[in-house]
Amino acid sequence: MSVDNEAMETIPHHGEEVHTHNHTKWYVANILTLFVLTAITVLAAGVNFGSNTVNLMIAMAIATVKASLVALIFMHLLWERGMNAIIFLSSLFFVALFMSFTFFDLETRAKIEPSTPSEPGVSAGYQPAPLPIYVVPPKGSPEPTGGDPAKAAEGSPAH
Amino acid sequence: MSDLAIPVGGQAHTHASHHPKHLQHHFHNSAQQFEASKIGMWLFLVTEILLFSGLFLAYFILQTRHPQAFIEAHHHLDRSLGVLNTIVLLVSSFTMVMAVQSSALNRIKPALVYLYATFILGGVFMCVKYIEYSHKIHDGLLLGNLFSYKGASVPGEYLFFSMYFVMTGIHGIHILVGMGVIAYLIWRTHQGMYSSAYYTPIDLTGLYWHLVDMIWIFLFPLLYLVS
Known part of the structure; x- marks a missing residue:
């Protein structure tokens, strides 16, 4: 029994204490912020920031802020020990790797395969058939x- | 042999008498079991993120190669319905997190109310999706070679609708699964299964529900606000 008690002491009770805190104010502030950011997303879509790609990147940046707020506050990453955040962020790292390497391939195909030349004024190297x-x-x-x-x-x- | 058997039997006895019913024998205490369950849930959420990342990548490739088709095709979506669904899902995330907190604070009746609210908001989201889908099916704005809309002016509009139906379809299935799990939680909460001592299923369902909301946060500008 003494062994059992000792083992229990080594397990931090930190997590359980945190979860009994009342975070209602945080949650209300978060949902209101998310509403405001949704409005900003809709308004930003009506503005021409130069190109389709820039507009897309701005929309994705705002969405990333919104998703971060959901993860930090609604999913409690702000108040937790790091393990869950590490798991979550590692998946985002692999998503970034997945997407960037695919685009490296697509954007450099024209240089490697001159048989599919890029048209002038088009950023994408690879041009699909009409x-x-x-x-x-x-x-x-x-x-x-x-x-x-x-x-x-x-x-x-x-x- | 008997020397070994006695302590093992003694430990089993203390488990039965001192440990709560929900605590599985291979965990030291409820806190450890709770944290372990959460790590498991986060690992599952990682697989969900990777599932959707493939779809997002497909979207980005098609969108950067056929920007005109995507701009033209997205005008067929009702932006106000997209905003409505965004707000519905954000509010449902709020009610879900309040259900988790209420159960953690042992306020079971408010927790039930919040679970019902989350379930209903999920239902509202699916009703709006049904209205949008039936409108598009009526117009022939469908995926792949089912696309038969007669007023298309830019080549490749069906690519947008392929992505639209696959992405919102898989997302919608996730909402339906979440609603099913929440219905189960409501049933079990009515049975008095959950309290501040044990509310792990509510907490884990909350994490899942927030992830589904998070994916919609990205889907909404990509599908409704192409510019």
């Missing part, structure tokens, strides 16, 4: 009714 308006024409309309017929023909499955 796309049809839709893959399968809707029933009852043999000809596409919308869009440029030349473009649609160019990107037809025969391509």
Whole structure:
């Protein structure tokens, strides 16, 4: 029994104490902040910051702030010992690795394979084949009714 | 042999008499069991993040290669419904965290109210999704080669709707699963299974629910606010 008690003392009771704290004020402040950030996201989408990519990055930056607030306050990472945060952040590291290396590949393909040259004014090195308006024409309309017929023909499955 | 058997039997006895019912024999105390369960849940959430990261990457690749198609296609989404669903999910995250805190403070009745509120808000989210989906199905704005919308003006709009349906579909399944688990929690709370001594299932469901909310925080600008 003494061994059991000793073992119990080595396990910190810190976690349990923290969870009995009342964090209602934090939660209310957090939800209000998230509402404000949602409004900012919607307003920022209406502003042209220069390019599609810049706008996308701004939207993702605001979303990251919102997600961080959810993780820190609603998911209690702010008040916990580090292990859960380390697990969470390690997954984000691997996501970053996954995405960045995929884009390294896509953005450098044109340099390695000159047979797929990038068009001037297009940042992406890899250019996919032109796309049809839709893959399968809707029933009852043999000809596409919308869009440029030349473009649609160019990107037809025969391509 | 008998020397060994006596202490083992004695320890088993103390477990039965001093340890709470929920505490499994391989944990020292409730706090350790709670922390271990949480680490397990976070590891599961990591797999969820990696699942969605593949979809996000697919979105980014298609969006950067066909920006016009994505801009044109996203006009078919109702931005106000997207904002409504964002607010519904954020509020549901708030009610969920309040359910966790209420049970941690042994306030079981408020915890039940918050669990019901979270369940209902999840239902509201799915109803709004149903309205959006049925509108798109009616117009033929569907994924892949099911896309049959006649007014499409830019090639490749179906790519946007492929991503839209796969991403919101998998997210919606997560909401439904979460609602199912919350319904189970409501049932068990009615039975008096949870208290400040043991509320681990509520806490873990909270973590899951917040992650699903977090994913929507990224989905909303990507799908509704392309510019």
